[in-house]
Amino acid sequence: xxxxxxxxxxxxxxxxxxxxxxxxxxxxxxxxxxxxxxxxxxxxxxxxxxxxxxxxxxxxxxxxxxxxxxxxxxxxxxxxxxxxxxxxxxxxxxxxxxxxxxxxxxxxxxxxxxxxxxxxxxxxxxxxxxxxxxxxxxxxxxxxxxxxxxxxxxxxxxxxxxxxxxxxxxxxxxxxxxxxxxxxxxxxxxxxxxxxxxxxxxxxxxxxxxxxxxxxxxxxxxxxxxxxxxxxxxxxxxxxxxxxxxxxxxxxxxxxxxxxxxxxxxxxxxxxxxxxxxxxxxxxxxxxxxxxxxxxxxxxxxxxxxxxxxxxxxxxxxxxxxxxxxxxxxxxxxxxxxxxxxxxxxxxxxxxxxxxxxxxxxxxxxxxxxxxxxxxxxxxxxxxxxxxxxxxxxxxxxxxxxxxxxxxxxxxxxxxxxxxxxxxxxxxxxxxxxxxxxxxxxxxxxxxxxxxxxxxxxxxxxxxxxxxxxxxxxxx
Numbered sequence: 001x002x003x004x005x006x007x008x009x010x011x012x013x014x015x016x017x018x019x020x021x022x023x024x025x026x027x028x029x030x031x032x033x034x035x036x037x038x039x040x041x042x043x044x045x046x047x048x049x050x051x052x053x054x055x056x057x058x059x060x061x062x063x064x065x066x067x068x069x070x071x072x073x074x075x076x077x078x079x080x081x082x083x084x085x086x087x088x089x090x091x092x093x094x095x096x097x098x099x100x101x102x103x104x105x106x107x108x109x110x111x112x113x114x115x116x117x118x119x120x121x122x123x124x125x126x127x128x129x130x131x132x133x134x135x136x137x138x139x140x141x142x143x144x145x146x147x148x149x150x151x152x153x154x155x156x157x158x159x160x161x162x163x164x165x166x167x168x169x170x171x172x173x174x175x176x177x178x179x180x181x182x183x184x185x186x187x188x189x190x191x192x193x194x195x196x197x198x199x200x201x202x203x204x205x206x207x208x209x210x211x212x213x214x215x216x217x218x219x220x221x222x223x224x225x226x227x228x229x230x231x232x233x234x235x236x237x238x239x240x241x242x243x244x245x246x247x248x249x250x251x252x253x254x255x256x257x258x259x260x261x262x263x264x265x266x267x268x269x270x271x272x273x274x275x276x277x278x279x280x281x282x283x284x285x286x287x288x289x290x291x292x293x294x295x296x297x298x299x300x301x302x303x304x305x306x307x308x309x310x311x312x313x314x315x316x317x318x319x320x321x322x323x324x325x326x327x328x329x330x331x332x333x334x335x336x337x338x339x340x341x342x343x344x345x346x347x348x349x350x351x352x353x354x355x356x357x358x359x360x361x362x363x364x365x366x367x368x369x370x371x372x373x374x375x376x377x378x379x380x381x382x383x384x385x386x387x388x389x390x391x392x393x394x395x396x397x398x399x400x401x402x403x404x405x406x407x408x409x410x411x412x413x414x415x416x417x418x419x420x421x422x423x424x425x426x427x428x429x430x431x432x433x434x435x436x437x438x439x440x441x442x443x444x445x446x447x448x449x450x451x452x453x454x455x456x457x458x459x460x461x462x463x464x465x466x467x468x469x470x471x472x473x474x475x476x
Contacts, residue, residue: 049350072094118131168183307387368405
């Protein structure tokens with residue numbers, strides 16, 4: 001089913017976006033979006049932070065139905081706007097911080113104690129000191145992290161630090177879990193004993209409160225295995241006097257960005273056909289593979305790309321984890337809480353990114369290059385692309401042209417600054433002044449890779465109520 005505004009642009013291999021109701025309302029009101037860009041510039045990130053509450057509730061309800069004590073920590077790295085930390089505080093969940101700046105912002109928002117978990121990859125003594133001051137949980141993922149905690153305690157004889165131990169190296173059915181973070185679970189208990197002996201002068205002020213892990217991807221099976229093996233580790237650590245209270249599975253809760261699974265399947269089929277040299281009605285830029293390759297006759301995704309079609313949304317995904325291999329019962333039997341750090345999943349439906357069309361250049365191939373007043377860093381993560389169709393909102397032009405195909409390009413002085421490598425069809429042409437909207441970008445797409453290259457200003461962030469009770473509010 002097509003929504004009204006979606007008729008003007010779609011991928012040659014379409015990936016029809018799933019839209020929150022407030023997004024549809026905004027897309028119909030083209031003039032209001034245009035006015036926002038006039039006032040705040042292009043591109044512009046538009047947010048409805050209150051949408052986060054429904055996402056929190058849906059996950060909580062799954063745990064409550066199984067009598068599981070669940071503690072969520074919003075992964076602040078997913079979006080830098082303070083509105084979301086405020087929503088998390090209002091919902092009585094915690095935050096996951098990955099830098100000292102995020103930690104300070106969380107403290108200023110009112111968080112303290114176990115409602116803050118510090119997952120920063122690099123932990124300075126200053127970061128540990130700030131965390132200790134408010135009783136936050138510091139995730140110790142290496143010998144060096146443990147040494148930093150110990151150095152801080154040596155210099156601060158009245159301080160104590162709450163920690164959780166990050167684990168990796170799980171034995172999965174299809175192979176061992178490899179990660180550059182965490183202690184190998186095979187000898188984690190021995191390593192923790194060794195570290196406590198090495199820092200025996202401060203060991204009584206290090207409280208090991210939980211086991212933590214994080215897995216790439218969204219595999220339910222891997223998380224069930226990870227929880228099971230973590231529960232076994234808690235038994236060993238408790239025998240050595242550590243007051244383990246929880247198992248933390250990190251992030252990875254999936255988001256369903258697309259309306260139809262058929263779109264996702266057909267898109268990959270056509271990408272693979274193009275890799276084989278069939279450029280008939282191509283779906284990508286020439287010589288682009290979307291990070292896919294043909295290996296021994298089989299097509300495979302060799303570069304990271306987030307699957308915008310998912311078999312489960314966050315709530316059903318959590319349910320499958322808790323129901324797998326008796327996990328819910330095992331957590332309860334071992335008096336363990338389940339912790340998690342969703343970012344993307346809590347931001348589902350919370351934001352869009354809007355940019356203005358600046359120019360259109362015909363190419364020798366017959367396609368056009370549509371230049372936007374934005375660049376590729378304004379809607380990007382570490383993935384190859386954000387695989388979802390953007391939406392074209394036409395300007396006030398009364399007469400539109402015929403169908404065109406082409407690509408969306410950015411304002412960097414670089415030949416490869418394409419917003420997406422995908423080829424799009426503009427059913428009633430495209431003109432300067434039109435708006436292009438990228439739906440559901442609040443989770444990681446807005447800020448994770450943004451850059452001030454060419455000394456461009458970073459995009460503004462505007463919060464609206466999404467229900468006609470308020471509108472224009474600039475981010476801090």
